[in-house]
Amino acid sequence: MRILSLLFLLLVANPASAVEAIVKDGDTIQIGNVAYKLAGLDAPEVDQPCVDEHADNWACGVEARDQLVKLIGKREVRCEDLGEDKIYKNRRAGLCSVVGETGSLNQAVIRSGYAVSIEPSDKASAKTSFRPDETAAKDKRQGLWRGCFVTPAEFRSKTAESPLLGSACRSDKDKELRAALFPADLAMPAGCNIRAKQVRRAKFTGHVGVYLIPQCQNYATQPKPDRWFCSEDDARAAGYRKALNCQAPSRRN
Numbered sequence: 001m002r003i004l005s006l007l008f009l010l011l012v013a014n015p016a017s018a019v020e021a022i023v024k025d026g027d028t029i030q031i032g033n034v035a036y037k038l039a040g041l042d043a044p045e046v047d048q049p050c051v052d053e054h055a056d057n058w059a060c061g062v063e064a065r066d067q068l069v070k071l072i073g074k075r076e077v078r079c080e081d082l083g084e085d086k087i088y089k090n091r092r093a094g095l096c097s098v099v100g101e102t103g104s105l106n107q108a109v110i111r112s113g114y115a116v117s118i119e120p121s122d123k124a125s126a127k128t129s130f131r132p133d134e135t136a137a138k139d140k141r142q143g144l145w146r147g148c149f150v151t152p153a154e155f156r157s158k159t160a161e162s163p164l165l166g167s168a169c170r171s172d173k174d175k176e177l178r179a180a181l182f183p184a185d186l187a188m189p190a191g192c193n194i195r196a197k198q199v200r201r202a203k204f205t206g207h208v209g210v211y212l213i214p215q216c217q218n219y220a221t222q223p224k225p226d227r228w229f230c231s232e233d234d235a236r237a238a239g240y241r242k243a244l245n246c247q248a249p250s251r252r253n
Helices: 002-013 060-072 105-112 131-139 152-157 171-181 200-205 232-237
Strands: 021-025 028-031 034-038 077-084 092-098 194-198 209-212 227-229 240-242
Touching: 021 060, 028 077, 034 077, 034 105, 060 105, 092 105, 105 131, 194 232, 200 240, 209 227, 227 232, 232 240
Parallel strands: 034 092, 209 240
Antiparallel strands: 021 028, 028 034, 077 092, 194 209, 194 227
């Protein structure tokens, strides 16, 4: 009986059912079937480009994702559910932390400089207000702030006249910087081959645009995409729907 009791305690202390946290991008973590968007911040999309301190093109969205991977490592992550995310469909706003650490991942990402702070929702106001951390990262030229970039929201909306942020932005190179931050031919991140295009007709159904997977008709001939996604779930969360020529053909009797 004593051996069985000891075995039970060991199982409780080291649960085999702990679910691995999967980093989807610089501010999104999936735990089990739930995808959490880190509340109080906005990190670059995986396909978002920046310009680094040497005026070279910089895949800052990929680097932001990799930074979150490093912050987590192989440790367990837990998230406090703060309700439905205001931007991404089917995602929850979360205040997340690595088990055993007192600070949140939300704050750590902001402090690393790989995200900008956003106004928190009423429910999360005190817990997810990171403006002082953003200011500190900016002053130290951490992460994104060492280069030149636009906010992720401006990148998503393709607002070409967006304010340029970061210590490497130069007023005499404004045209060249904007061409790099909003390229006519957006580079595809490795493993993210879902093409998406903003189209006006999709807005009638409440969507931003349409996306195509490689199996879709016209995938190869589609005009240069506005966005690249790593999964259909990511594309749908960002407000895109699958193109009609991707739908499964109806069966004939």
